[in-house]
Amino acid sequence: MSVAEENLNRWRLILGKNSENQINFTGRYSEEVSYEDMEETLDYLYGQEYGDEIRRKGGTGKSQLNAAKWIEKARKLFPKRTVEVLEKQALEHFKLTELLTDKEVLKKMEPNTDLLKTILQFKHLMKSDVIAEAKKIIKKVVDEITEKLQTDIRKSLLGKLNRNMPSNVKSIKNLDIKKTIARNLKNYDTENERLILKNVYFSSRVKRFNKWHIIIAVDESGSMLDSVIYSAVMAGIFAKLPMIETKLIIFDTEIVDLSGYIDDPVGVLMGMQLGGGTDINKALNYCAGLCENPHNTIFVTVTDLYEGGSVHDLLRTCGDIIGSGSKMIFLTALDREANPAYDKNVGQKLADMGAFVGAMTPEQLGDYIGKMIS
Numbered sequence: 001m002s003v004a005e006e007n008l009n010r011w012r013l014i015l016g017k018n019s020e021n022q023i024n025f026t027g028r029y030s031e032e033v034s035y036e037d038m039e040e041t042l043d044y045l046y047g048q049e050y051g052d053e054i055r056r057k058g059g060t061g062k063s064q065l066n067a068a069k070w071i072e073k074a075r076k077l078f079p080k081r082t083v084e085v086l087e088k089q090a091l092e093h094f095k096l097t098e099l100l101t102d103k104e105v106l107k108k109m110e111p112n113t114d115l116l117k118t119i120l121q122f123k124h125l126m127k128s129d130v131i132a133e134a135k136k137i138i139k140k141v142v143d144e145i146t147e148k149l150q151t152d153i154r155k156s157l158l159g160k161l162n163r164n165m166p167s168n169v170k171s172i173k174n175l176d177i178k179k180t181i182a183r184n185l186k187n188y189d190t191e192n193e194r195l196i197l198k199n200v201y202f203s204s205r206v207k208r209f210n211k212w213h214i215i216i217a218v219d220e221s222g223s224m225l226d227s228v229i230y231s232a233v234m235a236g237i238f239a240k241l242p243m244i245e246t247k248l249i250i251f252d253t254e255i256v257d258l259s260g261y262i263d264d265p266v267g268v269l270m271g272m273q274l275g276g277g278t279d280i281n282k283a284l285n286y287c288a289g290l291c292e293n294p295h296n297t298i299f300v301t302v303t304d305l306y307e308g309g310s311v312h313d314l315l316r317t318c319g320d321i322i323g324s325g326s327k328m329i330f331l332t333a334l335d336r337e338a339n340p341a342y343d344k345n346v347g348q349k350l351a352d353m354g355a356f357v358g359a360m361t362p363e364q365l366g367d368y369i370g371k372m373i374s
Helices: 003-015 029-050 067-077 082-090 103-108 111-127 128-158 177-187 221-238 263-270 280-288 309-323 344-353 362-373
Strands: 161-166 203-205 211-217 244-251 254-257 299-302 327-332 358-359
Touching: 003 029, 003 344, 029 067, 029 082, 029 299, 067 103, 082 111, 111 128, 111 221, 111 263, 128 263, 161 263, 203 244, 211 221, 211 254, 211 280, 221 244, 221 254, 221 263, 221 299, 221 327, 221 362, 254 280, 254 327, 280 299, 280 309, 299 362, 309 327, 327 362, 344 358, 358 362
Parallel strands: 211 244, 211 299, 299 327, 327 358
Antiparallel strands: 161 203, 244 254
């Protein structure tokens, strides 16, 4: 197929079936059939912009696609990234919820963060057999996120060098470069301009025995969906660390303590009810009641700070918590993009009181808490 023919065929795909009287597919028979299949697959989705009458016109064409056949054809005809875009637009823009309410269709969909978010938004429409399949997808995505994050997070919290204690383990990971250079400067060979290392120094890893308590409170309003996912993952990672006791609270106008399920991020996410109002003060009052040792407690509240209750009461509660010696972190976004959207007026008042207010990636949160407890 020539470049001109291929470009013409692509334009036909862009314009859709409504242009069939002006532009015909060209090329060998097999190529034309392939483009016709692509058009049918795209028309199943984007033809909805023009209404059902146009989508269903004509009775002599191929049999109508259903959601299961559409997913299967899309994955055969288009690259993986294109399929992900099609699935995302089908769910978010065209509200094709049948993609999530049919077990066989759900099996064919590509597990990724976008699909995970959509499942959480539409899980109330799912029957028990579909929910079981949805949990498999959630687990796969959560496991992938955890695998990417936990090494860096554990390194931030466990892997800091104790430069005051030499190590017998001569590992490159334990190499104390600064100390080695400083102690060998007297051996510098000026004639050959090189540093002669007579002694190489290694430092042991820090072992922390003081138990720290991290209380994570997560606003489950719909606008915080990305942050909700990463909060559940981070809570699970923190809970596995020996020096940290972690509690997880979710809230809107009501409060649910999920601390007993913190090692099951899938259960945590499936248990969340996205949407509703927001009472941050009520949630923090509950969290304050969980605090036994204020000086070794870090409150992490994931919220956009749009308080549905009294802002005055919220500020007073936060002032009491900070005054007790606890650390307070307000994360306006916790995800890979860390793009915040929050009440800047409330955020500034909290920052003036001594709280950290801002967006973070999960890795940044791990580093920040690592510095706090070291």
